[in-house]
Amino acid sequence: MNTLKAVTGKALLCFLIFTVITGLLYPAVVTGISKTLFPYQAGGSLFEAGGKTYSALLGQEYKEMDHMWGRIMNVDTGSMTDDEGNPLMYGWASNKTPAGEELESLIAERVERIREAHPDQAGEPIPVDLVTCSGSGLDPEISVAAAEYQIGRLAEHTGRSEEEIGEIIDKYTTGRFLGVFGEARVNVLKVNLALDGVLED
Structure with missing residues (x-):
């Protein structure tokens, strides 16, 4: 014992x-x-623009022709609320199998929308991140190729030159980690805030 x-x-x-x-x-x-x-980074990568606070880690959904489009987002703003009754947003992965007809149909719809919005890119392959979801459903970044694919549309609808758009994209592009790991990526939120004139471009 x-x-x-x-x-x-x-x-x-x-x-x-x-x-x-x-x-x-x-x-x-x-x-x-x-x-x-x-x-x-430890504080959530927060920054202020136009009197509001944003996180560079959370994607924002843009569908307007004068804004850059990010990855397809799966968001829900109607299922949860805070203590004061305000809607909360959360995102998730699509969980659709690549072998399923549903995902194939969704991608076909997205491809059609991208093609219609970018007639200047006729015949050019669409970067895959413009027609697929990320694992989190809230990816704030896209590839450089996906950003550059949209330059013509953005120039047409913002009144800026393609050179100006390219400079904004370059400014908010993050290179490979240590110059070796991963791929260069563009923060869609910061680009759009710069296009709106509320973030220095």
Whole structure:
């Protein structure tokens, strides 16, 4: 019985020690380091434009001809509300199989819409990220190819030159991590805020 009590006591002590280390000390240290070294990223990549606060990590849905279009978004604003009754938005992956007819039909509809909006790109392949969803359903970025595909439409509907649009795209393009990993990508939200004149372009 004494042996059982001793073993149980040691187990509980180990449990408490590791709870404090992994549940309190480690998160506190990592959070402190990240806020010190990477305050912008640790704070949710928030920035202000036009008197509003945005996160560069969350995609925004744009369908207007004078705005850049991002990835297809799966969002719901009617199922959940906060304590004051205001609607909350959340996104999710499409969960549709590539082998299914439903996904094939959706992509065909998206391709048709893209083609109609970009007659200047007739015959050119559509970048895949313009007609498919991301894993999160809220991807804030698209490939450089997808951004450049839209330059003609944006120039026509914003009154800016294609060179101006290209410069804005370049400004809000993030290169490969360490110059090697991943692909260059364009933040759609920042490009559109710049096109609206509320973010420095």
